[in-house]
Amino acid sequence: MAKEKYVRREVWKEIVLALRDLGGSASRKQIRRTMAENEYNGLTYEGVYYVKISRNGNKYSPFMLDFNFNIRNLYTIGFIEEPQRGKDITLTDLGRTADLTNFPSQEQVDKISAYWKQKDELRYAKKKLKEKIGITGDTEPEVEDTDAQDTAEDDWKIQLLEQIKQFSPAKFESFSRLLISKMGVAIDKTKGVKLSGDHGIDGFGYFRSDEFRTSRVAIQCKRYTNGSVGESEIRDFKGTMDSFNAEYGIFVTTSYFTDSAKAIATQGNRTVTLIDGQELTDLVERYQLHITPVQTYSLDDYYFEKD
Incomplete structure (x- = not known):
């Protein structure tokens, strides 16, 4: 299946819908995930997380440009509180209650146009400063129309996921077991490594809770460059879990899970924890797995x- 491309678009209405569904306040990451999973107005998971390569070889998310651009638009028209780096995005009373039927109004469009005209003047001043001190050339994508710092914080995760997708199947299985061991699962060296490939799983281990209860954990890994993990794959994994008498499972993918796959994962006595590509990069950050903070x-x- 060909990888879906992202078509540049306005997404401010979708941001408001996501925030309303999330209770009025959420992180940028939570908002994007909600937009992708609910597919507001034709958005899709693959479109939201689509990665593009610029002319100079940098990888970036075109959706992030539209997302951050429209975050600023929503603040300009009073729908959200002033965005702060590292803080949740929060709807104002207007953002929570406004009718979105004819959104945006002409008055709102004019207000936004005036804001970006002022930003153009600031960009010109920054460009002149760079020329004065000898900095030449532009980097892509141009992030002056976005919250540049927030975009930069996501860039390394885009690169991380793209590199993980290039792993061999064996390396991805090893990487997944290493990450899950950092999460507190003790990998069984025989069942979890030597025998896993011959029995339909990619790892097996034990997790001891704070109540000193030990559970058997089966692990499955799917390294996909595109497409999704569906219901049938979760069903097959749960069947394999039975042969190992595992209390629960962990399914790791570089892609994402369909709604039916998510539903099957939580049915019955043996549940499956699903880790998609976006959460995978978050876990690498949380457990500092082969990364260096900068x-x-x-x-x-x-x-x-100007004064």
């Missing part, structure tokens, strides 16, 4: 505004 800074618009 901190940097960028100048706020304050330094470029």
Whole structure:
């Protein structure tokens, strides 16, 4: 199946719908996931997380450009509180109650146009400063129309997931077992590694809870470059779990799970924890798995505004 491409679009209405579904306040990541899973107005999971390669070879998410651009638009028209780096996006009273039937109005469009005209002047000032100190050339994508810092924080995860998708099946299984062991599952060296490939699973181990209860855990890994994990694959895995007498399972993929797969995962006595590609990168960050933290800074618009 060919990988779906993302078509650039306005997504501010979809952001409001997602925030309303999430109770009015959520992280950018939660908002994007909700938009992808609910497929508001034709959005799809693969479209939201589509990765594009720029002319100079950088990988980026075109959806992030539209997403952050429209976050700023929503703040400009008073639908959300002022976005703060690392903080949740929160709807205002207007954002929670406004009728979206004829959204946006002409008045809102005019207000946004004035805001971006001012931003163009600031971008020009920054460009002149770069020329003055000898910095030449632009990087793609142009993030001046977005919240650049938030976009940069996601760039390394885009690269991470793309690299994981290039793993061999054996390396992906090994990587998944390593990550799950960091999460507290003790991998059985015989059942979980040597015999796993011959018995329909990719790992097996034991997890001891705070109540000193030990559970048997079966692990399955699917490294997909496109497409989704469906209901049949979860059913097959649950059947294999029975032969290992596993209390629960963990299914890891670089892709995502269909709604029917999610439903099957929680049915019956043996449930399956699903980890898709986006959560996989979050777990790598949480457990600092073969990554090195880097901190940097960028100048706020304050330094470029005229008196």
